[in-house]
Amino acid sequence: MYRSAMKKLKAWKAKVNRKPLIIRGARQVGKTWLMKEFGANEYENVVYINFDNNERMSNLFEGSLEVERLVTGLELYSGHKIDPQDTLLIFDEIQEVPKALTSLKYFHENAPQYNIICAGSLLGIALHHGTSFPVGKVEFLDMYPMSFLEFIHAMGKDQHAALLEKGDFEMANTFNQDFIDLLKQYYFIGGMPEVVHDFSRNRDFNMAREIQKHILDAYEQDFSKHAPNNVVPSIRMLWNSIPAQLAKENKKFIYGLIKEGARAKEYEIAMLWLTDCGLVHKIQRVVTPSLPLKAYEDLKAFKLYLLDVGLLSCMTGLRQVVLLEGNNLFREFKGALTEQYVLQQLKTLDGIDTYYWSAERGTSEVDFVIDNGTYITPLEVKAAENLQSKSMKVYRDKYKPNMSIRTSMADYRRDDWLLNLPLWAVETIR
Numbered sequence: 229m230y231r232s233a234m235k236k237l238k239a240w241k242a243k244v245n246r247k248p249l250i251i252r253g254a255r256q257v258g259k260t261w262l263m264k265e266f267g268a269n270e271y272e273n274v275v276y277i278n279f280d281n282n283e284r285m286s287n288l289f290e291g292s293l294e295v296e297r298l299v300t301g302l303e304l305y306s307g308h309k310i311d312p313q314d315t316l317l318i319f320d321e322i323q324e325v326p327k328a329l330t331s332l333k334y335f336h337e338n339a340p341q342y343n344i345i346c347a348g349s350l351l352g353i354a355l356h357h358g359t360s361f362p363v364g365k366v367e368f369l370d371m372y373p374m375s376f377l378e379f380i381h382a383m384g385k386d387q388h389a390a391l392l393e394k395g396d397f398e399m400a401n402t403f404n405q406d407f408i409d410l411l412k413q414y415y416f417i418g419g420m421p422e423v424v425h426d427f428s429r430n431r432d433f434n435m436a437r438e439i440q441k442h443i444l445d446a447y448e449q450d451f452s453k454h455a456p457n458n459v460v461p462s463i464r465m466l467w468n469s470i471p472a473q474l475a476k477e478n479k480k481f482i483y484g485l486i487k488e489g490a491r492a493k494e495y496e497i498a499m500l501w502l503t504d505c506g507l508v509h510k511i512q513r514v515v516t517p518s519l520p521l522k523a524y525e526d527l528k529a530f531k532l533y534l535l536d537v538g539l540l541s542c543m544t545g546l547r548q549v550v551l552l553e554g555n556n557l558f559r560e561f562k563g564a565l566t567e568q569y570v571l572q573q574l575k576t577l578d579g580i581d582t583y584y585w586s587a588e589r590g591t592s593e594v595d596f597v598i599d600n601g602t603y604i605t606p607l608e609v610k611a612a613e614n615l616q617s618k619s620m621k622v623y624r625d626k627y628k629p630n631m632s633i634r635t636s637m638a639d640y641r642r643d644d645w646l647l648n649l650p651l652w653a654v655e656t657i658r
Contacts, residue, residue: 229374229425230381231258232576236369237266241343246367248332248344250322252351253371254506254535255450256443258421259347262371263318271343272314275306279328280321289327295339298331312341323348333362350454350505372506373419373536375576376569377655380410382428392656397640400653404639407652412551415558415565418538419572433548440542447507455501462498470508470532471544474564478590479531480513492528499532509533509575514583514597517606517627521583521599531584537569555637558651563611566651567595570609570635573654574598580657585623592619598657603630607657610636633657 233251240249251259267274279285288301302317303310310317322328335342346366374382380389388407391400400407416436417427423439426432451463469486473479483490502508513529514521534540546565550557558566574582580600586593596607606629608620620632624645633647641648649657 229421229428230378231262231374232378233262233369233371234266237262237345238270240367240369241270246340246343247336247365248346248362249367249369250332250351251345251347251369251371252506253347253349255349255446256420256422257371257373257506257535259349259371260320261421263316263320263345263347266345267316267318271316273308273311274316274318275302275308275310276318276320277302277306278320279324282325285328286325289325289331293327293331293334295331295334295342299339299342310342312339312343315343317342317344319344319346321348322346323351330362333365336362336365350450372576373538373572374421374424375419375573375655376411376414376652379414379417379419379424382424383410383413384428385410392653395656397653400650401639404650407650408555408637411569411652412557415537415569416541416546416548416551418536418541420536420538423538433551436538437542440539444539444542450505454505456497459497459501462495463501466495466498467502467507468543470534471540471561471564473532474540474568475544475561477562478593479564479567480586481530481532507535509535509571511571511596512583514585515588517585517597517604517623517629519599519604520601521581521597521604525583529586533568533571535572537565537572540568541565558611558637563609566611567609569651570607570654571596574657576655577658587622592622594619594623605629606632608632608634610634 240246251263253259264274264276277285284305288298299310319328332344332346335344377389377392388403416433417423420440420443423436426439427436448464451460455463465486472485473481483492483495486495503510511531511533513526514524515526516524518524544561546560550560571582574580574596580598583597584593584595585597585606594606595609598605598607606620606623608617617634620634624632631647632645633649635649635651635654637651638648640650640653
């Protein structure tokens with residue numbers, strides 16, 4: 229399958245001052261497949277080590293971290309000679325052996341000729357347990373579920389994807405209905421690679437749902453396996469409350485929806501756990517949309533989104549028949565799926581920080597404000613055809629942004645101050 233991250237891996241390989249690369253992301257977003265596929269296409273040999281429940285590797289890295297010794301041990305374990313010129317070393321689930329993470333420092337400093345790529349699903353959680361991290365000695369690549377553009381490729385619609393990649397909106401508008409039909413499928417299927425791969429072959433919505441349920445079950449098992457026992461109930465309750473949080477008219481996170489009388493302090497660790505392992509995205513409110521947005525965060529107000537729109541539609545019990553009911557799908561659950569979808573696409577774009585803005589008394593709210601380091605752009609998400617927005621007008625009158633963006637079911641159109649971007653083209657926002 230087409231994954232845009234492959235281009236980033238090729239660029240990493242071509243670097244002169246390359247450092248070991250760590251791919252971060254939730255379980256089952258395709259990290260292992262990407263590393264192996266990259267190795268198979270770009271190197272003569274691949275040595276793949278999975279550190280999960282691997283006693284031999286744990287023992288190897290418990291000893292001296294001298295590079296020559298480690299390489300000898302890896303050769304003995306894998307049965308392959310490791311030539312730094314044509315061999316890719318893959319360390320999977322590296323957080324399970326903290327000393328392996330530390331060793332990356334010595335590989336970078338003393339043996340930078342080795343090509344090393346690592347992945348860790350629970351890396352953020354491991355770091356909170358005091359794992360020594362090689363700061364400044366590694367590079368990072370964040371990986372998410374498949375974006376809508378990647379989904380279009382997976383459905384065999386490469387020419388449709390090319391229209392968006394080229395920004396040919398005149399032609400794309402002509403095939404508007406094709407993009408809408410694909411988007412409806414994406415709302416239901418989402419971007420988890422296993423689900424997309426099966427659907428691309430069988431076009432079976434029921435099987436897609438079954439796979440999504442298995443993925444959600446696996447996440448629930450992770451809660452019990454990796455989180456402290458006293459925190460597991462809080463994680464489960466918080467996780468299961470997210471669909472209800474997003475189905476509200478005002479999607480600001482409210483602890484009282486988890487259970488009556490719930491307080492922030494009870495769920496701090498649970499929130500941290502879910503964000504660290506990439507299962508939720510926490511989007512903070514900003515008081516004033518000024519650069520840099522991070523300096524104007526309201527730490528008490530935020531929205532929580534899941535990692536994938538397909539998993540959200542599974543958790544909310546979205547019925548397959550809704551896909552046939554015109555554009556009602558985009559308004560389901562008060563537009564929750566649409567807002568989730570938009571945020572999910574924004575997260576795949578490098579160099580964009582995403583927040584939301586609301587007036588002090590909550591009378592106006594802009595769904596997202598995005599910061600690309602140079603200027604701030606308000607982004608309004610409209611699930612329905614009704615394009616009137618009092619909140620955007622309030623924001624514009626007060627802060628006078630150079631450009632405002634509205635994403636909706638309407639066709640692409642650019643005016644002096646407003647860019648109307650079809651929902652199916654959110655990834656072209658750059």
